[in-house]
Amino acid sequence: MPVAIVAFMMSSGRYTYLGPAGTFTEAALRTLPEAGTRELVPMVSVPAALDAVRAGEAGGAFVPIENSVEGGVNATLDELATGAPLMIYREVLLPITFALLVRPGTTLADVKTVTGHPVAQPQVRRWLSANLPDARWESAASNADGARQVQEGRFDGAFAGEFAAAMYGLQPLVTDIHDAQNAATRFVLAGLPGRPSAPTGADRTSVVLWLGDDHPGALLELLQEFAVRGVNLVRIESRPTGEGIGRYCFSVDCEGHIADRRVGEALTGLKRICPGVRFLGSYPRADRVRPALRPGTTDKDFTDASDWLARCLDGRA
Amino acid sequence: MPVAIVAFMMSSGRYTYLGPAGTFTEAALRTLPEAGTRELVPMVSVPAALDAVRAGEAGGAFVPIENSVEGGVNATLDELATGAPLMIYREVLLPITFALLVRPGTTLADVKTVTGHPVAQPQVRRWLSANLPDARWESAASNADGARQVQEGRFDGAFAGEFAAAMYGLQPLVTDIHDAQNAATRFVLAGLPGRPSAPTGADRTSVVLWLGDDHPGALLELLQEFAVRGVNLVRIESRPTGEGIGRYCFSVDCEGHIADRRVGEALTGLKRICPGVRFLGSYPRADRVRPALRPGTTDKDFTDASDWLARCLDGRA
Amino acid sequence: MPVAIVAFMMSSGRYTYLGPAGTFTEAALRTLPEAGTRELVPMVSVPAALDAVRAGEAGGAFVPIENSVEGGVNATLDELATGAPLMIYREVLLPITFALLVRPGTTLADVKTVTGHPVAQPQVRRWLSANLPDARWESAASNADGARQVQEGRFDGAFAGEFAAAMYGLQPLVTDIHDAQNAATRFVLAGLPGRPSAPTGADRTSVVLWLGDDHPGALLELLQEFAVRGVNLVRIESRPTGEGIGRYCFSVDCEGHIADRRVGEALTGLKRICPGVRFLGSYPRADRVRPALRPGTTDKDFTDASDWLARCLDGRA
């Protein structure tokens, strides 16, 4: 068997993810059916996870991209927007609720110090002030790292996913802690560019758009390319281009699949007016929500209109 | 030779026009190179001229469509918008200046009564009040009819095209009369639907658009279909649909040819959102003005964007 | 009593209208309550009717402005857009149905020739071809003039309003003739500029707007001034400015009264971007339709937002 093919199989058999093990990212990754048959490798950072794919050392990288409390994950947005191209093939939406993990035998009254990832803090703040008003918070590098430090005795409790308890010999003292209703994190599986996943009727398309100059109406024009074709946006984030204060690109998700005519035409419109467009993929929505289409925007409407145009050009309209 | 072909040659050898002979319409028609080889038949009305084409009795009908002083010619706009379809293949732009035609021997001091088509009146009103403040105006059925009535002695002078003088044995006493600068009339040659004239780079496309319901933003949406593709409008006229006060369709001319990608895409966009679109043709502009294209709207820009989309769909972007 | 005041009372006691007597215009005028106490003077043309007001010889002029079959009445639109300013204070909507007027004793079988105003023809064409397919049509200067010519024996029948029969000693042979459903004409009462009629909640505001240059998006921008404030258009007509083919102004009616905050702000927006704006009045809608207001566009919404702005400026928001 040729070496290249074996290497590919090995690489495609491996998924990297933002580690360490025992975090929400790993829990989300394990909801993917194929996760059971892959080697899952935790990496120290989002760039490291993605670069492994770029280097051919992994077939996919699984990273958080958006959090309903903290917003976009900048490292992921920026890594996908720059450097060697990658594409998104899958997404996972994970409700975020925390457990307070303690060493066996610890009671709530014993908990004087708590830890967790800085992102966790705003999501448990209200619970803390109601239930452990005197506990001192100190941040850890990750929720899993916080659990490890509880195991080692440096803190009394760690906020982490309940699933992390067993890994560190801890017990969940309180579960289902979440200040915000509907707190969730969206994760994506990125790979080398290839054919997008097949359309399912409930898809999401991701692009990064650079505005040509800083003329005031540029963002408005960009949004109109979507609006005129009846394509709804579901996420828009401005990110600095690194060229100075006030220079942005936009990371945008819209409803629909690039193979949908309305989405395809909107993308070509953007391609024509933006100095830079990076297609990041079309993939099934985790929430399976199908778009409510405006009249005149189905594939059939586009095909009928193209047919009519052809007849006009041919003198038969 | 089969009868059908002979009939077609005969019909296509004949052009009807809005008569009578001796009007600006005939003068404009005679500027077309092919006019010299056709039988030119004056008709009593715009509908009559166009219906002769529909009935196969003429190969083309030449009618005024727009006047820079009086506005759109409703009979032409409405006839093209309804009934059996016709298409525009040519346009002629004729500067309108009047001559005051009199019987030989008449001096300005002799002119007590003047006539002309009602449309002529606002175009000579200022000249009249400055030069013949006491002359009494009475309208005629056409400028040519006015000349005929001067010939017959009913009026002292007629405002008409200078070219009409000889036909009625009159003399142009004063020429180049026109209150408004740049007064002009636009005429079109309409025929049965067929392949549009070849693109010249300086073309005009005419359509009639019906708005679906009376929702407030419908006209705005219609204009955005043009604007998003960088297609400029050069004429827009609302016309009643006949269904009651407040119900309109829009007669619209835009820059460019239906074979231009930006125009074609705009038309398909309109086709998808409007309950009715009638394509009236793409044809060379009489003024030969080429559109100033916005960046990103050339055919090459469209083709490049389509190629990019195909590569994205194929995993090679 | 001073002469000036008497003259004013006389003039304001007199309404001119587009004559002759016996037309739909007179019928519409007589639906106004105050018509009973005024001297009603028919004039030969729209300009003549309006100029009498400008000259102080009449307190108001009643003229047609829009017809659901023929469209805008250009003479009225253009006269109101140019020359010494006038304002609209009232409107009347008159359903248009025709009667076939004949000399007493005439039967349908006797009718070989018919007449009427050219505008009437398209509104009775279908009835004619179904009921009098062989009758010959010849146009008259007005419907009333047609009736007069029937009286004089030149034609067998005239299409006119049923109310014209008595005036010319004729009988309505057939009534309620109208090809188009909902055919109606809208008339307006114009006077010298003054305070608009008080708001009724179901008002219409008329303006004429000149676009500054011919930049492609100018019409779009104009419509957005209305749209952003939630003001709906009910009529838009392009009219040539007289400066050459392709130069237009727009005659526009919108819902609401200039004293409504949303309308007032839209008008100031137009005033700032258009080189020319002529306010033609706010007046009660004849159909008494109240606008369906978009959330955030009531007077209270505007006042609340202004109050909030004042508090922000004052450091108390």
Added chain:
Amino acid sequence: MPVAIVAFMMSSGRYTYLGPAGTFTEAALRTLPEAGTRELVPMVSVPAALDAVRAGEAGGAFVPIENSVEGGVNATLDELATGAPLMIYREVLLPITFALLVRPGTTLADVKTVTGHPVAQPQVRRWLSANLPDARWESAASNADGARQVQEGRFDGAFAGEFAAAMYGLQPLVTDIHDAQNAATRFVLAGLPGRPSAPTGADRTSVVLWLGDDHPGALLELLQEFAVRGVNLVRIESRPTGEGIGRYCFSVDCEGHIADRRVGEALTGLKRICPGVRFLGSYPRADRVRPALRPGTTDKDFTDASDWLARCLDGRA
């Protein structure tokens, strides 16, 4: 002297800032003229710095809000958008260049380990790989903390502002390190709500806008409120509302001052359509750039249009 006034003077005499001392934030704060006469108190976090103002313990809080490499500072954006209202009164723009700080006597060849704030890393990455390819990076809690750890001997070099060297007994071995051209951070001085700073002609206005529902065109409508009044955006960031994936508010900066008529009208428009608007202040731009005003958008244009409207309402237009 009443206690309350003394307390106020004391509090207003104190500025908190995002500490620790020796960071870019302190350097930026010291560029404000009044910094010399205030007590400057470093705080452990952005929320801590701002809460001191809310609690009346400080007259102002100085915090980073935007970085040209990393983007918006979420803690600042979110703290200003929620909780008890604060307003921005000043901004400072600080070019970001790093120095490599070492213990006296250290040469470049001696540097095996380096540290700095995680945000510093992407800004020195290229310099590191070119000049110290083998050096190992480990993150510190702040640039100042990194310097302290070099002082203590845990690392060989720290990336920090050159100004931090003296504070920690270190020497700048290399200066002016910055991967990105034009790297800069924008800082703001926030205080309790009050009258905005006086307009200077080169101002910036900050607001937070909540979209009412998730209807697709909501963002487009929001942008149009600015566009119609000719107000240019200079920053827009979406932030999650905390109500679930896909629910955003927008943190927006525009050109101009709330006392400018065009800005004031745009803000009232937003107030009317958005369920939530928080005014965060109008203050002088650090770069002193004056906006290029579109015709029709000066205060005089607004005043003239308002005057015209008043004349129309009064019958004198």
